[in-house]
Amino acid sequence: MPQVTPSSLGPYFGSNLGFKNYEILTVAHIPKELRKIEPGLMKTKWFDYRSLHPMGAMYLFGSYYATAYQEFYRVAIDAECAPFVRPTKSIDLITTREKLSFWRLRQVVDTLGMPYDFFMSRAMKWYAEQCFRQNAIYAPRPQHISTNEELLADVTVDWEEELEIRLQIPKSSRFRSENFAGHEDQLAYEDFIVGQIQSRHHPVYALKAALYQHEVLRIERAILDFDARTVTEAIAQVCEE
Numbered sequence: 001m002p003q004v005t006p007s008s009l010g011p012y013f014g015s016n017l018g019f020k021n022y023e024i025l026t027v028a029h030i031p032k033e034l035r036k037i038e039p040g041l042m043k044t045k046w047f048d049y050r051s052l053h054p055m056g057a058m059y060l061f062g063s064y065y066a067t068a069y070q071e072f073y074r075v076a077i078d079a080e081c082a083p084f085v086r087p088t089k090s091i092d093l094i095t096t097r098e099k100l101s102f103w104r105l106r107q108v109v110d111t112l113g114m115p116y117d118f119f120m121s122r123a124m125k126w127y128a129e130q131c132f133r134q135n136a137i138y139a140p141r142p143q144h145i146s147t148n149e150e151l152l153a154d155v156t157v158d159w160e161e162e163l164e165i166r167l168q169i170p171k172s173s174r175f176r177s178e179n180f181a182g183h184e185d186q187l188a189y190e191d192f193i194v195g196q197i198q199s200r201h202h203p204v205y206a207l208k209a210a211l212y213q214h215e216v217l218r219i220e221r222a223i224l225d226f227d228a229r230t231v232t233e234a235i236a237q238v239c240e241e
Contacts, residue, residue, distance in 0.1 A: 009048060009171060013091050014059025022055035029094050030055075030103060037107055045110035047170045047192070050185045055094075061106040061116045062093045068120035069139060076128045076137050087139070101142040108146045114159050115168075122155045167196055167206060169214045177211075177218045193217055194225045208234040 009015070017025075026035060038054045049057050066087050074082035088096045096102075109119045123145050131137040145151060162168070173179060175189050193216055197206040207226060210217040211234060222231050 009060060012060055012063040014062075014093075015056065017056070017059075019053060022053040025094055026053075026055045029099060031100070034100070034103060034107070041107060041110040043188075044113050046113055046115045047175060047185060047189045048115070048172050049110070051172070051174070057110070058093060058103055058106050061109070061120075062102060064116040064120045065102070065105075065142070067117070068124040071121065072124040072128055072139055076131055077139070098142060101146070105142040105146040108152070112152070112156060112159070114155075118159065118162070119155060122158050123151060126151050126154055163196060164199070167193065167209060167214065169216055176215050178215065180218055190217060190221050194221065198225070204230055204233045204237065207231070208237050211235075212238050 035054075041054075042050055045057075049060070052060065069087040070082050070085055073085045088098065090096055093099055093102050106116075109116060112119070124140070127140045127145075169175075170189065174183075175186060180186055193210055197203050197210060197217075200206045203226065207217075207222060207230060211219060211222060219231075222234075
Protein backbone atom coordinates (compact mmCIF):
# COMPACT_ATOMS: atom_id res chain seq x y z
CA MET A 1 0.00 0.00 0.00
CA PRO A 2 1.49 3.42 -0.95
CA GLN A 3 2.40 5.51 2.07
CA VAL A 4 4.42 8.47 0.84
CA THR A 5 3.33 12.05 1.39
CA PRO A 6 5.27 14.15 -1.14
CA SER A 7 6.54 17.33 0.50
CA SER A 8 5.76 19.15 -2.74
CA LEU A 9 2.06 18.91 -1.88
CA GLY A 10 2.72 21.08 1.14
CA PRO A 11 1.57 20.70 4.73
CA TYR A 12 -2.14 20.11 5.23
CA PHE A 13 -4.19 18.78 8.09
CA GLY A 14 -3.65 15.03 8.34
CA SER A 15 -0.57 14.96 6.12
CA ASN A 16 1.78 13.66 8.79
CA LEU A 17 -0.25 10.93 10.49
CA GLY A 18 1.75 8.10 8.98
CA PHE A 19 0.82 4.80 7.36
CA LYS A 20 -0.18 2.97 10.55
CA ASN A 21 -2.62 5.67 11.65
CA TYR A 22 -4.04 5.97 8.13
CA GLU A 23 -4.72 2.24 8.14
CA ILE A 24 -6.41 2.35 11.54
CA LEU A 25 -8.60 5.30 10.56
CA THR A 26 -9.54 3.73 7.24
CA VAL A 27 -10.59 0.39 8.71
CA ALA A 28 -12.42 2.08 11.57
CA HIS A 29 -14.40 4.60 9.49
CA ILE A 30 -14.62 3.48 5.85
CA PRO A 31 -16.89 0.57 4.82
CA LYS A 32 -15.26 -2.38 3.09
CA GLU A 33 -17.18 -1.79 -0.15
CA LEU A 34 -15.57 1.64 -0.48
CA ARG A 35 -12.13 0.41 0.51
CA LYS A 36 -12.27 -2.26 -2.19
CA ILE A 37 -12.41 0.44 -4.86
CA GLU A 38 -9.04 1.94 -3.93
CA PRO A 39 -6.60 -0.42 -5.74
CA GLY A 40 -8.20 0.38 -9.09
CA LEU A 41 -7.98 4.11 -8.44
CA MET A 42 -4.20 3.87 -8.15
CA LYS A 43 -4.19 3.47 -11.94
CA THR A 44 -6.48 6.41 -12.71
CA LYS A 45 -5.90 9.12 -10.12
CA TRP A 46 -3.70 12.12 -10.83
CA PHE A 47 -0.03 11.13 -10.63
CA ASP A 48 0.89 13.17 -7.56
CA TYR A 49 -1.60 11.19 -5.49
CA ARG A 50 -0.59 7.66 -6.49
CA SER A 51 1.96 7.46 -3.68
CA LEU A 52 -0.54 8.59 -1.05
CA HIS A 53 -2.46 6.34 1.28
CA PRO A 54 -6.19 6.77 0.45
CA MET A 55 -6.80 8.33 3.86
CA GLY A 56 -3.96 10.77 3.30
CA ALA A 57 -5.45 11.55 -0.10
CA MET A 58 -8.79 12.30 1.53
CA TYR A 59 -7.19 14.77 3.91
CA LEU A 60 -5.43 16.42 0.98
CA PHE A 61 -8.68 16.52 -0.97
CA GLY A 62 -10.39 18.08 2.05
CA SER A 63 -7.87 20.92 2.09
CA TYR A 64 -8.61 21.73 -1.56
CA TYR A 65 -12.35 21.44 -0.92
CA ALA A 66 -12.06 23.97 1.90
CA THR A 67 -10.11 26.42 -0.29
CA ALA A 68 -12.63 26.14 -3.13
CA TYR A 69 -15.51 26.45 -0.66
CA GLN A 70 -14.11 29.73 0.64
CA GLU A 71 -13.74 31.01 -2.92
CA PHE A 72 -17.35 30.10 -3.65
CA TYR A 73 -18.40 31.94 -0.49
CA ARG A 74 -16.33 34.98 -1.52
CA VAL A 75 -17.86 35.16 -5.00
CA ALA A 76 -21.45 34.16 -4.26
CA ILE A 77 -22.22 35.06 -0.66
CA ASP A 78 -19.96 37.32 1.41
CA ALA A 79 -16.44 38.32 0.39
CA GLU A 80 -15.54 39.73 3.81
CA CYS A 81 -16.55 36.63 5.72
CA ALA A 82 -15.14 34.14 3.22
CA PRO A 83 -11.63 33.84 4.75
CA PHE A 84 -13.18 32.77 8.06
CA VAL A 85 -15.66 30.25 6.67
CA ARG A 86 -15.04 26.52 6.99
CA PRO A 87 -17.08 23.88 5.16
CA THR A 88 -17.22 21.64 8.25
CA LYS A 89 -17.32 22.31 11.97
CA SER A 90 -14.28 20.12 12.50
CA ILE A 91 -11.14 20.44 10.43
CA ASP A 92 -10.75 16.67 10.79
CA LEU A 93 -13.01 15.27 8.06
CA ILE A 94 -12.98 11.76 9.48
CA THR A 95 -14.85 13.01 12.55
CA THR A 96 -17.64 14.69 10.55
CA ARG A 97 -21.03 13.30 9.54
CA GLU A 98 -20.08 13.80 5.89
CA LYS A 99 -16.89 11.74 6.02
CA LEU A 100 -18.22 9.13 3.59
CA SER A 101 -19.50 11.82 1.24
CA PHE A 102 -16.02 13.33 1.13
CA TRP A 103 -14.51 9.90 0.59
CA ARG A 104 -16.90 9.13 -2.29
CA LEU A 105 -16.34 12.50 -3.94
CA ARG A 106 -12.59 12.02 -3.71
CA GLN A 107 -13.02 8.62 -5.37
CA VAL A 108 -15.05 10.22 -8.17
CA VAL A 109 -12.27 12.73 -8.82
CA ASP A 110 -9.66 9.96 -8.73
CA THR A 111 -11.67 8.05 -11.33
CA LEU A 112 -11.66 11.13 -13.55
CA GLY A 113 -7.89 11.53 -13.11
CA MET A 114 -7.93 15.24 -12.31
CA PRO A 115 -5.85 17.18 -9.79
CA TYR A 116 -8.01 17.91 -6.75
CA ASP A 117 -7.50 21.67 -6.88
CA PHE A 118 -8.49 21.82 -10.55
CA PHE A 119 -11.65 19.79 -10.01
CA MET A 120 -12.79 21.63 -6.89
CA SER A 121 -12.20 25.11 -8.30
CA ARG A 122 -14.13 24.28 -11.47
CA ALA A 123 -16.92 22.52 -9.56
CA MET A 124 -17.46 25.45 -7.20
CA LYS A 125 -17.33 27.90 -10.11
CA TRP A 126 -20.00 25.80 -11.87
CA TYR A 127 -22.24 25.96 -8.81
CA ALA A 128 -21.71 29.70 -8.39
CA GLU A 129 -22.81 30.29 -11.99
CA GLN A 130 -25.86 28.09 -11.48
CA CYS A 131 -26.79 29.95 -8.31
CA PHE A 132 -26.67 33.30 -10.04
CA ARG A 133 -28.83 32.01 -12.90
CA GLN A 134 -31.43 30.53 -10.55
CA ASN A 135 -31.20 33.28 -7.93
CA ALA A 136 -30.87 30.61 -5.24
CA ILE A 137 -27.51 30.72 -3.53
CA TYR A 138 -26.32 27.77 -1.50
CA ALA A 139 -22.88 26.30 -0.97
CA PRO A 140 -22.74 22.77 -2.42
CA ARG A 141 -21.92 19.86 -0.18
CA PRO A 142 -19.78 16.93 -1.38
CA GLN A 143 -22.79 14.70 -2.05
CA HIS A 144 -24.29 17.40 -4.29
CA ILE A 145 -21.14 17.47 -6.37
CA SER A 146 -20.49 13.74 -6.64
CA THR A 147 -24.03 12.98 -7.84
CA ASN A 148 -24.43 15.88 -10.27
CA GLU A 149 -23.92 14.29 -13.69
CA GLU A 150 -24.20 17.61 -15.54
CA LEU A 151 -21.50 19.16 -13.40
CA LEU A 152 -19.19 16.16 -13.79
CA ALA A 153 -19.64 16.24 -17.55
CA ASP A 154 -18.92 19.96 -17.74
CA VAL A 155 -15.83 19.76 -15.54
CA THR A 156 -14.58 16.83 -17.61
CA VAL A 157 -14.85 19.02 -20.71
CA ASP A 158 -12.94 21.75 -18.87
CA TRP A 159 -10.20 19.24 -18.07
CA GLU A 160 -9.98 18.05 -21.66
CA GLU A 161 -9.63 21.66 -22.79
CA GLU A 162 -6.96 22.22 -20.15
CA LEU A 163 -5.03 19.25 -21.47
CA GLU A 164 -5.11 20.78 -24.96
CA ILE A 165 -3.92 24.17 -23.72
CA ARG A 166 -0.94 23.29 -21.52
CA LEU A 167 1.25 20.42 -20.43
CA GLN A 168 0.22 18.99 -17.08
CA ILE A 169 3.20 18.73 -14.77
CA PRO A 170 3.09 16.91 -11.42
CA LYS A 171 4.27 18.75 -8.34
CA SER A 172 6.18 15.76 -7.00
CA SER A 173 9.87 15.60 -7.87
CA ARG A 174 9.62 11.82 -8.31
CA PHE A 175 8.39 12.52 -11.84
CA ARG A 176 11.43 14.53 -12.84
CA SER A 177 13.59 12.70 -15.34
CA GLU A 178 16.62 12.80 -13.05
CA ASN A 179 14.69 10.73 -10.51
CA PHE A 180 13.44 8.15 -12.98
CA ALA A 181 13.73 4.63 -11.59
CA GLY A 182 11.36 2.70 -13.82
CA HIS A 183 8.49 2.73 -11.32
CA GLU A 184 5.10 1.99 -12.87
CA ASP A 185 3.81 5.45 -11.87
CA GLN A 186 6.75 7.09 -13.62
CA LEU A 187 6.22 4.99 -16.73
CA ALA A 188 2.51 5.83 -16.69
CA TYR A 189 3.29 9.54 -16.47
CA GLU A 190 5.71 9.30 -19.38
CA ASP A 191 2.91 7.69 -21.42
CA PHE A 192 0.63 10.55 -20.38
CA ILE A 193 3.04 13.39 -21.21
CA VAL A 194 4.05 11.79 -24.51
CA GLY A 195 0.38 11.58 -25.43
CA GLN A 196 -0.08 15.24 -24.62
CA ILE A 197 2.88 16.24 -26.76
CA GLN A 198 1.84 14.05 -29.69
CA SER A 199 -1.59 15.69 -29.72
CA ARG A 200 -0.02 19.08 -30.49
CA HIS A 201 -0.04 20.47 -34.02
CA HIS A 202 3.55 21.60 -33.40
CA PRO A 203 5.00 19.07 -30.95
CA VAL A 204 8.52 20.50 -31.06
CA TYR A 205 7.75 23.27 -28.57
CA ALA A 206 5.96 20.97 -26.15
CA LEU A 207 8.72 18.38 -26.42
CA LYS A 208 11.34 21.00 -25.65
CA ALA A 209 9.35 22.12 -22.60
CA ALA A 210 8.96 18.57 -21.29
CA LEU A 211 12.62 17.75 -21.84
CA TYR A 212 14.36 20.92 -20.70
CA GLN A 213 11.96 23.35 -19.04
CA HIS A 214 10.02 20.97 -16.80
CA GLU A 215 12.50 18.07 -17.07
CA VAL A 216 9.78 15.42 -16.83
CA LEU A 217 10.66 13.39 -19.92
CA ARG A 218 13.85 11.44 -20.55
CA ILE A 219 15.64 11.96 -23.85
CA GLU A 220 15.68 8.16 -24.25
CA ARG A 221 11.88 8.06 -24.18
CA ALA A 222 11.65 11.02 -26.55
CA ILE A 223 13.82 9.25 -29.11
CA LEU A 224 11.55 6.20 -28.93
CA ASP A 225 8.29 8.11 -29.45
CA PHE A 226 9.18 10.99 -31.78
CA ASP A 227 10.87 11.14 -35.15
CA ALA A 228 14.47 12.26 -35.36
CA ARG A 229 13.59 15.63 -36.90
CA THR A 230 11.23 16.58 -34.04
CA VAL A 231 13.78 15.60 -31.38
CA THR A 232 16.60 17.39 -33.19
CA GLU A 233 14.55 20.57 -33.54
CA ALA A 234 13.62 20.51 -29.86
CA ILE A 235 17.28 20.21 -28.88
CA ALA A 236 18.31 22.89 -31.38
CA GLN A 237 15.85 25.36 -29.86
CA VAL A 238 17.52 24.95 -26.48
CA CYS A 239 20.96 25.46 -28.01
CA GLU A 240 19.79 28.71 -29.63
CA GLU A 241 18.59 30.22 -26.35
